[in-house]
Amino acid sequence: MSKTRLKICLVNPPVLAVLEPWYDEPDFPRTALACLAAFIKDIPGVAILIVDAKFEQLSFDKCLEKIEAFEPDLVGFTAFTNEIKPAAYLAHKLKEKHKNMLTLIGGVHVTAIPKQTMQEFPSFDMAIIGEGESPLLELCNSLLHISDKTIESIQGICLRKDGKIIQNGHAERILDLDTLPMPAWDMFKPAQTYFVQTLRGCPFNCQFCMNPNGQVARKRCVENVILELNYIIDTFKPKHISFGDELFSVDMNRTHDLLDAMIAHKIGDKVTWDVQTHVKFVDQEMFYKFKKAKVERVEIGVETGDEEIMKKMGKGISMSKIMDAYTFAKNAQVPIGTFFIIGQPNESVASINKTIDLAVKLNPNLPMFGLMTPYPGTEVARIAAKGEGGYRLKTTDWDNYSKQLGGALEFANLTKRQIEFLQIKAYTSVFLKNGRILDFLKLLWEYRKGAFELLKKFLLGKKELQSKSNKPKDYDDIFIGEKQINKQEFIDSRLNWIKKQKEEIQRTRKEMPILFKLGE
Ligand code: B12
Ligand code: SF4
Numbered sequence: 001m002s003k004t005r006l007k008i009c010l011v012n013p014p015v016l017a018v019l020e021p022w023y024d025e026p027d028f029p030r031t032a033l034a035c036l037a038a039f040i041k042d043i044p045g046v047a048i049l050i051v052d053a054k055f056e057q058l059s060f061d062k063c064l065e066k067i068e069a070f071e072p073d074l075v076g077f078t079a080f081t082n083e084i085k086p087a088a089y090l091a092h093k094l095k096e097k098h099k100n101m102l103t104l105i106g107g108v109h110v111t112a113i114p115k116q117t118m119q120e121f122p123s124f125d126m127a128i129i130g131e132g133e134s135p136l137l138e139l140c141n142s143l144l145h146i147s148d149k150t151i152e153s154i155q156g157i158c159l160r161k162d163g164k165i166i167q168n169g170h171a172e173r174i175l176d177l178d179t180l181p182m183p184a185w186d187m188f189k190p191a192q193t194y195f196v197q198t199l200r201g202c203p204f205n206c207q208f209c210m211n212p213n214g215q216v217a218r219k220r221c222v223e224n225v226i227l228e229l230n231y232i233i234d235t236f237k238p239k240h241i242s243f244g245d246e247l248f249s250v251d252m253n254r255t256h257d258l259l260d261a262m263i264a265h266k267i268g269d270k271v272t273w274d275v276q277t278h279v280k281f282v283d284q285e286m287f288y289k290f291k292k293a294k295v296e297r298v299e300i301g302v303e304t305g306d307e308e309i310m311k312k313m314g315k316g317i318s319m320s321k322i323m324d325a326y327t328f329a330k331n332a333q334v335p336i337g338t339f340f341i342i343g344q345p346n347e348s349v350a351s352i353n354k355t356i357d358l359a360v361k362l363n364p365n366l367p368m369f370g371l372m373t374p375y376p377g378t379e380v381a382r383i384a385a386k387g388e389g390g391y392r393l394k395t396t397d398w399d400n401y402s403k404q405l406g407g408a409l410e411f412a413n414l415t416k417r418q419i420e421f422l423q424i425k426a427y428t429s430v431f432l433k434n435g436r437i438l439d440f441l442k443l444l445w446e447y448r449k450g451a452f453e454l455l456k457k458f459l460l461g462k463k464e465l466q467s468k469s470n471k472p473k474d475y476d477d478i479f480i481g482e483k484q485i486n487k488q489e490f491i492d493s494r495l496n497w498i499k500k501q502k503e504e505i506q507r508t509r510k511e512m513p514i515l516f517k518l519g520e
Contacts, residue, residue, distance in 0.1 A: 268294025305358030
């Protein structure tokens with residue numbers, strides 16, 4: 001295809017069912033699409049439309065209508081694992097009617113299993129593996145003949161050629177994030193909440209996480225972050241800003257500076273805000289600054305209360321660090337949210353009860369108990385596919401890959417009903433044993449759809465996620481006969497990912513060694 005103008009539609013697919021309104025009816029736009037659009041919007045001849053179907057709460061039909069009305073040459077979908085089938089459905093429907101429309105998939109799922117995703121979903125013409133900014137720019141330049149580079153020579157591209165799937169490696173990560181433009185927030189309708197990314201990456205290697213942005217944290221400078229915060233606040237007047245960073249305070253010196261700057265700019269007077277961080281990268285003074293900067297909540301992953309599991313988890317946390325962090329938070333009166341995961345490798349009723357006991361003791365303002373999900377590219381996926389860790393991989397129907405409702409794994413030491421019971425017990429224990437009945441009722445009301453689904457699953461013993469209210473009638477039909485990933489490919493996805501992570505660490509060491517200095 002040779003063109004002088006290129007119309008690109010970037011799409012966040014609709015949800016299949018509204019279970020948790022905060023995730024499924026978000027009042028915030030998708031950061032990935034804002035970043036990608038910003039990077040390509042100034043290419044001469046490029047016109048972009050973003051269709052964020054979750055944020056706009058569009059049905060599949062409405063989403064397709066909106067895409068088609070724009071008459072794009074290229075449609076780029078973003079997808080986590082639980083979103084890949086909805087994206088493939090849309091691509092299929094578009095290709096049925098518009099043979100020449102190019103479809104492109106990006107995001108963490110396809111990054112973990114590129115070739116398998118292209119095999120499973122023939123409706124995607126191309127994929128971009130890893131960080132999308134540079135490869136997407138090169139793709140546009142190539143389609144517009146601004147550059148002579150062929151599409152298949154773009155690093156990070158995966159495409160079909162002569163009936164084969166060919167992949168040209170993996171996009172290199174952008175080391176200096178300050179070279180990136182401000183995300184194109186103005187291409188969405190104004191939102192109540194924005195997710196701001198101040199860094200990409202995390203030094204840990206948790207068994208249940210693919211750590212898609214790599215083990216070297218790349219950070220934007222404080223001035224750049226403040227510029228974005230002020231721009232969003234002044235332009236869109238939102239209520240809330242959530243920092244999307246995996247580990248907000250990974251560089252403690254920078255975090256102190258950033259918090260000082262947020263205090264000076266009175267960010268906390270204009271919006272509520274929250275962050276996710278790690279017990280190893282906090283101190284008392286930081287929590288006092290969090291308080292002064294008026295943070296709404298600091299969220300921390302504790303994951304388990306069993307010290308043996310904790311040691312093997314890859315998160316670099318210990319019971320004493322957890323206790324210290326919660327003491328700092330308590331002293332400074334900073335509200336805490338805490339993530340736990342039920343279904344750790346070799347988990348048993350006894351180890352889950354230890355997790356519940358710890359949760360009761362820590363008594364976080366917002367406890368969250370997810371169920372282990374074997375996302376491709378993770379160590380948990382590898383051992384589950386091998387039948388180790390007490391796991392049996394039950395399905396690779398990606399629609400069931402949700403942390404809240406589980407459904408992808410079976411456990412040797414635990415029945416499904418035990419897990420569901422323990423998940424309900426965990427929530428009730430934290431609130432009721434700490435005498436927080438009002439908080440409990442509030443949480444139940446806020447998450448009523450998810451809570452109802454959880455209870456329904458437990459009481460009726462439902463096997464799979466049932467409530468799929470937005471699911472189109474022909475949804476399942478289009479996936480009949482598609483080639484699903486096999487166990488060996490699941491295992492290989494982890495091994496390939498480890499190799500990739502190592503390569504990127506080596507490259508960063510050569511090109512930007514300063515990124516290894518964390519200022520702990
Ligand atoms: C912030 C965040 C969220 C936010 C998203 C907010 C927002 N406005 O975007 C919220 C809280 C909503 C969220 C929800 C969930 N999340 Co989340 N989230 C993250 C987090 C921490 C950062 C993602 C992010 O915005 N990064 C910044 C952007 C710029 O990067 P990016 O999304 O990766 O996009 C880049 C590339 O992937 C690529 N790319 C992406 N899309 C496309 C599309 C095209 C066309 C191209 C060319 C390239 C491309 O280019 C982008 C720019 O470089 C990641 C962890 C991580 N390190 O990525 C987890 C993560 C993505 N989330 C995860 C999960 C599991 C979920 C949930 C499913 C949890 C659940 N409830 O079960 C839900 C899904 C909700 C839903 N309805 O679908 C997993 C995904 C694992 C997987 N294989 O799917 C991750 C990796 C966390 C983890 N450690 O496991 N999440
Ligand atoms: S701490 Fe663990 S779960 Fe969190 S981003 Fe890092 S590797 Fe993933």
